[in-house]
Amino acid sequence: MPGLRLTLQAVPPERVDLSPLTPDRIAGRSRAEVAALPLASGNRSLRVDAVFKLAGDPGPELVIEGDGSRLDRIGEAMTQGSIRLRGNAGAWLGVGMCGGTIEVEGSAGAYAGSGMQGGLLHVHQHAGDFLAAAAPGDHQGMRGGVLVVSGNAGARAGDRMRRGTLIIDGDVGDCCASRMVAGTIAVGGAVGRNAGLAMRRGTLLLRRPPAALLPTFNDCGVQVVPILRLLARAWRGLPGPFASLSAGDLRARRSMGDLANGGRGEILILLPD
Amino acid sequence: MLLRLKGGRCYDPAHGVDGVVRDLFVRDGVIIEPPPPGTRIEREIDLSGRVVMAGAIDMHTHIGGGKLNIARAMLPEDHRADPVAATAITRPSAGRAAPGTLATGYRYAEMGYTACFEPAILPVNARQAHMEMGDTPIVDKGGYVMLGSDDFLLRLLAAGAEQQLINDYVAWILNATHCIGIKVVNPGGISAFKFNQRRMDLDEQHPRYGVTPRDILRVLSRAVHELGVPHPLHVHSSNLGLPGNVDTTLGTIQASEGLPIHLTHIQFHSYGTEGDRKFSSAAARIAEAINATPNATCDVGQVLFGQTVTASGDSMAQHRNSGLANPGKFVIMDIECDAGCGVLPFKYRDQNFVNALQWAIGLEIFLLVQDPWRVFLTTDHPNGAPFTSYPHLIRLLMDRSFRKDRLAAINPAAQALTTLGTLDREYTLYEIAILTRAAPARLLGIASLGHLGPGAAADITVYRDDADRERMFAAPEYVFKDGELVVEQGRIVKLTWGRYHAVRPDYDRGIERRLREYCERYLTIRADHLRITEEEMHAFGHGAAVVPHPCRARS
Amino acid sequence: MIRNGVAIDDEFAEAFGMKATRVIITAHNPTWARHAAEAATGFATSVIACGCEAGIERELPPAETPDGRPGIAILLFAMSGKELAKQLERRIGQCVLTSPTSAAYAGIREGEPVALGKNLRFFGDGFQASKLIEGRRYWRIPVMDGEFVIEETTGVVGGVGGGNFLVLAATQPDALAACEAAITAMRRIPNVIMPFPGGVVRSGSKVGSRYKALIASTNDAFCPTIRGITNTALGPEVGSVMEIVIDGLTPEDISAAMRAGIDAVVGLGSARGIHRITAGNYGGKLGKYHFRLREIMA
Numbered sequence A: 001m002p003g004l005r006l007t008l009q010a011v012p013p014e015r016v017d018l019s020p021l022t023p024d025r026i027a028g029r030s031r032a033e034v035a036a037l038p039l040a041s042g043n044r045s046l047r048v049d050a051v052f053k054l055a056g057d058p059g060p061e062l063v064i065e066g067d068g069s070r071l072d073r074i075g076e077a078m079t080q081g082s083i084r085l086r087g088n089a090g091a092w093l094g095v096g097m098c099g100g101t102i103e104v105e106g107s108a109g110a111y112a113g114s115g116m117q118g119g120l121l122h123v124h125q126h127a128g129d130f131l132a133a134a135a136p137g138d139h140q141g142m143r144g145g146v147l148v149v150s151g152n153a154g155a156r157a158g159d160r161m162r163r164g165t166l167i168i169d170g171d172v173g174d175c176c177a178s179r180m181v182a183g184t185i186a187v188g189g190a191v192g193r194n195a196g197l198a199m200r201r202g203t204l205l206l207r208r209p210p211a212a213l214l215p216t217f218n219d220c221g222v223q224v225v226p227i228l229r230l231l232a233r234a235w236r237g238l239p240g241p242f243a244s245l246s247a248g249d250l251r252a253r254r255s256m257g258d259l260a261n262g263g264r265g266e267i268l269i270l271l272p273d
Numbered sequence B: 001m002l003l004r005l006k007g008g009r010c011y012d013p014a015h016g017v018d019g020v021v022r023d024l025f026v027r028d029g030v031i032i033e034p035p036p037p038g039t040r041i042e043r044e045i046d047l048s049g050r051v052v053m054a055g056a057i058d059m060h061t062h063i064g065g066g067k068l069n070i071a072r073a074m075l076p077e078d079h080r081a082d083p084v085a086a087t088a089i090t091r092p093s094a095g096r097a098a099p100g101t102l103a104t105g106y107r108y109a110e111m112g113y114t115a116c117f118e119p120a121i122l123p124v125n126a127r128q129a130h131m132e133m134g135d136t137p138i139v140d141k142g143g144y145v146m147l148g149s150d151d152f153l154l155r156l157l158a159a160g161a162e163q164q165l166i167n168d169y170v171a172w173i174l175n176a177t178h179c180i181g182i183k184v185v186n187p188g189g190i191s192a193f194k195f196n197q198r199r200m201d202l203d204e205q206h207p208r209y210g211v212t213p214r215d216i217l218r219v220l221s222r223a224v225h226e227l228g229v230p231h232p233l234h235v236h237s238s239n240l241g242l243p244g245n246v247d248t249t250l251g252t253i254q255a256s257e258g259l260p261i262h263l264t265h266i267q268f269h270s271y272g273t274e275g276d277r278k279f280s281s282a283a284a285r286i287a288e289a290i291n292a293t294p295n296a297t298c299d300v301g302q303v304l305f306g307q308t309v310t311a312s313g314d315s316m317a318q319h320r321n322s323g324l325a326n327p328g329k330f331v332i333m334d335i336e337c338d339a340g341c342g343v344l345p346f347k348y349r350d351q352n353f354v355n356a357l358q359w360a361i362g363l364e365i366f367l368l369v370q371d372p373w374r375v376f377l378t379t380d381h382p383n384g385a386p387f388t389s390y391p392h393l394i395r396l397l398m399d400r401s402f403r404k405d406r407l408a409a410i411n412p413a414a415q416a417l418t419t420l421g422t423l424d425r426e427y428t429l430y431e432i433a434i435l436t437r438a439a440p441a442r443l444l445g446i447a448s449l450g451h452l453g454p455g456a457a458a459d460i461t462v463y464r465d466d467a468d469r470e471r472m473f474a475a476p477e478y479v480f481k482d483g484e485l486v487v488e489q490g491r492i493v494k495l496t497w498g499r500y501h502a503v504r505p506d507y508d509r510g511i512e513r514r515l516r517e518y519c520e521r522y523l524t525i526r527a528d529h530l531r532i533t534e535e536e537m538h539a540f541g542h543g544a545a546v547v548p549h550p551c552r553a554r555s
Numbered sequence C: 001m002i003r004n005g006v007a008i009d010d011e012f013a014e015a016f017g018m019k020a021t022r023v024i025i026t027a028h029n030p031t032w033a034r035h036a037a038e039a040a041t042g043f044a045t046s047v048i049a050c051g052c053e054a055g056i057e058r059e060l061p062p063a064e065t066p067d068g069r070p071g072i073a074i075l076l077f078a079m080s081g082k083e084l085a086k087q088l089e090r091r092i093g094q095c096v097l098t099s100p101t102s103a104a105y106a107g108i109r110e111g112e113p114v115a116l117g118k119n120l121r122f123f124g125d126g127f128q129a130s131k132l133i134e135g136r137r138y139w140r141i142p143v144m145d146g147e148f149v150i151e152e153t154t155g156v157v158g159g160v161g162g163g164n165f166l167v168l169a170a171t172q173p174d175a176l177a178a179c180e181a182a183i184t185a186m187r188r189i190p191n192v193i194m195p196f197p198g199g200v201v202r203s204g205s206k207v208g209s210r211y212k213a214l215i216a217s218t219n220d221a222f223c224p225t226i227r228g229i230t231n232t233a234l235g236p237e238v239g240s241v242m243e244i245v246i247d248g249l250t251p252e253d254i255s256a257a258m259r260a261g262i263d264a265v266v267g268l269g270s271a272r273g274i275h276r277i278t279a280g281n282y283g284g285k286l287g288k289y290h291f292r293l294r295e296i297m298a
Ligand SMILES: [Zn+2]
Pocket: B060, B062, B119, B264, B265, B380, B383
């Protein structure tokens, strides 16, 4: 796919805000124009070519190479095209993303997918805390789209999530689905303490039972959950094991909560078919 | 150093100068008489073809104090969305509806404003407010201290205290808080709210103290008058935002009994109850009353569409509106049992009937009040809109066809209920200079601001003449503050810190013993600590001076 | 035009514009999908008294349904979108929500969305929950056998109602056998339903009546037992007449169904007592669509 390739010259000494560099925002510009764009870094402003070596020309795909752990806000509010990181991403990866795809071959920092509204975001390794969570002051975390983390995620994943699908194939930290409003979170590995804290609605689907559920979640027994048939079909083609969820009836132990906050959320612990 | 600003077209209503081309001479930060021929001029800037006015004055803008800080804390999204990057001389800041102090100063200066007055300083919060204002760069500042729902005053009134005692209290408060005027917000209503009252009319007795808002208005406007404070009582009337509150507002004008009275954000107090939705414009009645009452002035509190935050001491009104918060979060709080505050984010939408009519009502008032010396250009920042929308508002006032285009785009039901489309008045540059310079300086009693005559502080704004008045007023070519070039081509080129303006009316020291006892018994802070020292003020304001303006006591 | 000894009249079927939607009903097995579908499309022969015309379009194998269970596609037609919405809510609410193991999904995604589960969800009494999956919202309503899943809306499109043809045969058994053959062939055509019982109607009507209260009455010109005293349309060889009425999503669908049905009837031929095929109309002024038999069979 034609596109611009940005190679980090060195790990930047301060964090760099990469939000101006999305395929849709640089579309129609020349490589030289992109090279001259300002990037905020700390309280300074840097030219793109002071941070990266550039190759190729702006197109639907943008490739970023190098250890991007200090590159923040990659793909912010992007609407189309794709970004591929051959390395790690910093904080606020794909924040407010509306469409297109982001692939991170390494890991992502905190707040990846915060306020995400559409598109596909895939982190091949791990994600930090506040994955798909609400930014401070915001009422909603992830609001749409699909976010897949093939590795582990930190604490507060899906905090105030409102819509969309968050899949974590590995383990997830404490307070997963805290204050969740709606949407679906699926976790393949272990889940930390206080899953579903203050959860209002939505689904937390677990493959492994947690060590303990909050006392404000009540057991509703083992059930066939018909909606899982629809979700399983929608997930075909996504990366990771949730893509091969059985097409037939899926049984799960269903607990509803958080009864301290309305109690219409559900934690589904899948039973082997 | 002698600076000559050569050949600009000057608008200086304080001296009746309406677009006359002349040179201005500045020495030591002050505008001086033209020096004798042959005097050495160190610097000269050619302003031919440019429009020159004194620095603009915002006489009612919420730029500091407790509730603004609540708004800032409550709206991190406002700051995230609107960062201000550092430059070689400015520091980073952020925010639009509730900007940080630095962004506030930078943006005001970049628009050619050189003085801002914070209208709601509670005595107990004055120190914090002055710290924030002191940290607001470039512009001069001052504050109106808020009384009228404070327990001490209400007790005095309930006990039938003599006016002299009230005057002493008011004067002491002005001295202690370094303010330049007295503000009253929903007189007595904020207190009544805490006694579970949810609305309070002008002649309704306070459930505990038995006094009425009218009593409070009468006593405070008399105190301000007798102490000789130049700025009339600054009144945020009862029943803000309620349909039909026009009658309250007209009653409030009368309650001053002929003494000067300033009605703030009068747009929010000009509502009728006509029409299917029982909400209509009463701008014509209000304008008629203002036109007929020479002792009354008003600022508009214009609503402009978009996201903002409303921050008011009127906890009663804010509590009423809390369901309208957008995004849905709000704070209603008591402050030290002496006042309250309510902060709720709000999005004015042009397709919303009420918001659209509010927009039209504000503009009707601007166009129907005949005397530009008695109506002031405000959005009640940030309540009606952030102050950064002033250039847009100026264009609405100066450009009839622009205004009519905008009118055609608002909610159709609101269009049908406004006479705005029939109002053809266009403000002139001279009138804009009155609204934003000459009149506020005169109303505040500050002789050194708002004009271009000899002796004035050399706060001077230079615009490129542009038919698009919004573009013109958004980015002046040059802004001088005390004779120093602080903004060039819309960018800050020098950082200064302005000064405070205050009044220091005399009073009988006997009040202090009484206040000491009261504070000791009831407040969380002692009377001596309520008083802010001048050293503190200097420290807050990066060395800024506090300039006292004369009061001529009348009693 | 004569085919296999059967005369095809130079007549046309007159049909009307309608509003239509499709709903996919799934269940644990085909039997229970059919129970729900039959109930939901019951008493839906004619808009005149039933509010809508509805029928089973076809059975769906698990691979063709949204949830991978056996299913049935039903079509519903009404004179207005509003009436269709009303009928949909009643029929799905009373006949599908109630039917064990069922689920209901939109069968048409284009067109105006109309409530499918949008209002029925309130049956959940606050325990209902929704899921947005790939841009479609589904409601999960707790019921006594588990959970009833229903899509929030289905699409309403323009449809055509009232395609028809009449089979004129020597005897009643001849007419019935011919119509059965026609229906079997027509059920293979997508996007159409034949809303009358078994797909066949024997009480064709004319406009008006000698009784003031009635707007339609028996089509006496085609009633064999009174042909001696009426202005009959029947020759002496015709002993029984039956009609097949077709509603379809497009005029092309109706033409295809009529052709399949008439082909099947003609295939039996005069040897099996079939004499004539004709079609019903109102003189051509009322309906927007005209289906000319000879054009369809050309
Ligand atoms: Zn205000």
